[in-house]
Amino acid sequence: MSQTKSPLPTADKTTMDAAIRRQKLTRLLLQVFGIGTFYLVVLVFFAFASPYFFTYSNATNILTNVAVIGIVAMGQSLAVISGGFDLSVAGTLPLGAVTYAILINLGIPVPVAMLLVLLVGAAVGLVNGLIITKGKINPLIVTLGTMSIAGGLAYTVSNGVTVPFMNYDAGVLADHFVKGISWYVLLFVGIAIATAALLRFSIFGRMIYAVGGNPEASRLSGIRTDRVITGVYGICGAFAAIAGIVVASQLLAGSATVGSDAALSSIAAVVLGGASLSGGVGGIFGTLIGVLILGTVANGMALLQVPSFYQQIATGLILLMGVGFARLREVLGRETH
Template identity: 50%
Template sequence: MQSLGISAFLVILIGVFSSLSPAFISSGNAIGILTGISFIGLVALGQTLVIIAGGFDLSVAGVAPLAAVVFAELVNTGTSVLLSILGAVLVGVLVGVINGVIVTKGKINPLITTLGMLSISGGLAFTLAEGQSIPIANLTAGFLADTDIGLVPNQVWLTGSAFVAITVVLRFTTYGRSLYALGGNREASWLAGMRVDAITISVYAFSGTLAAVGGVILASQLLAGDGNLGTTAALLSVAAVVLGGGSLKGGSGGALGTLAGVLVLGVLANGLTLLHVSAFYQQIVTGVVLLAAVGLSNLRTQVTASS
């Protein structure tokens, strides 16, 4: 029901901005919106898996800039673009695995764990970049921003493919069903014989991987690595998941709902920009939307429990 609600809200937003700004309904602007949400879409997908399983990942806001810096550094040392992407992604996997191990074996709250890793990974990004932006000299590193298929940038196709893949995993695989079971009742899942720790570590690894790919997208788009890239990823990814029907208590959510949430955030940002609304006010609107989404999620949970 909440996914349907956010879809209806998305339609209303599109109608409002279309009436206020004729430029909003142009094909170029539509492609611009899809391009703009590519990064946060990937990060939100990883966040979806973690939240469904009953966790939380703030470290994505540090993994993304760290991956962007690593990608830029590797490309500038003469490493091939493909191997540079692999190196950046491996950094994300490593951070994700460390998060999962600390949460499962160290029994430390996911919020505290990932907040600490956010500080560490973000600090490493600034350290490697020496506090500066790192221009990428190899122009082929910008291939994700190219339009090889139609007028749509490669990064949009990549993000769309990821959404399709995660949708299939969550709906039609044993692994996907186990995430919902784990988020719904961790103890019952353990008693049922599920490998609770391994599954938990895997979702944090996936989250780190997708955040790292998102960081590579930003670096490819800007042809630069910077410790300031993607630092709002934690807030926006959680907002997208909750807007799309995910619960911070775990056990609910999905890729399509998250996609609707990401689109709402993207349309909001784009529409407000076209209306020349200050970026500071845009942050306020995003915060209000997040609070409203969490409130609706809690209300939905209470109604479900009472019925």
């Protein structure tokens, strides 16, 4: 006679659900209050250190300076939450900038050129995803290789020189403002809202968390993990290319030398914002705080005329603090489970 498994008792299931909710709430509170408190300390310190820090113009400067890395970090968040990361953004960004300049100089309309650059970035990301999923190769190796290839292509198509715009209207993202805020800052905010909505409200977003948390269990439950991962890297590459368009708009030229710090800075922002490099944990709000912390520290140190190499040291120290805090959050989260 066949036997069937009895369903989980309602009381036990309710208790388990309540414990999971408590664990998630604890992690969220630790992330929000921990990172938020640290950012508040940074703001208070620089407010006392420089009389020019707490001004509207300086606030817009901070937003302007973090927009490019912020756009890259939105895609990087998806990659990290899915259980990987993307170093190739440091090659895709300059490739996008150079490609945009070349397309503009060929007489292609600005909207069409932007769309084509976005597709180029998405193609780089899809290649990453396919190699990672089909070849079963570590994302570190794959994206390190494609970073070199994309960066090399940027130098190749530009002949190693800066490509100036022949049509200055192509710098529309940097030339137009709303209340002193550039269009590309508003683009960054829009991308952040769209990415947060993707993670929070879409089935695809929930699958990203599931795959990052336990890829094998996700596969056995019917989730096509290969497609999810490939899609994530496609989005990440597209965002990096958009950041390249923004940089080219700022410079009114495409250069293969821009964006060399995109990989480190974006990963630092994501980890600082509470994401786990093991996957399954993270969010756009935390990444935004991480981006703002990095940008605010750089801005404050510049106002205090601190040499740039000290700013690099500060970025590294902040990253280590973020990793340490993420580890503390995981430990405390397990203790409440």
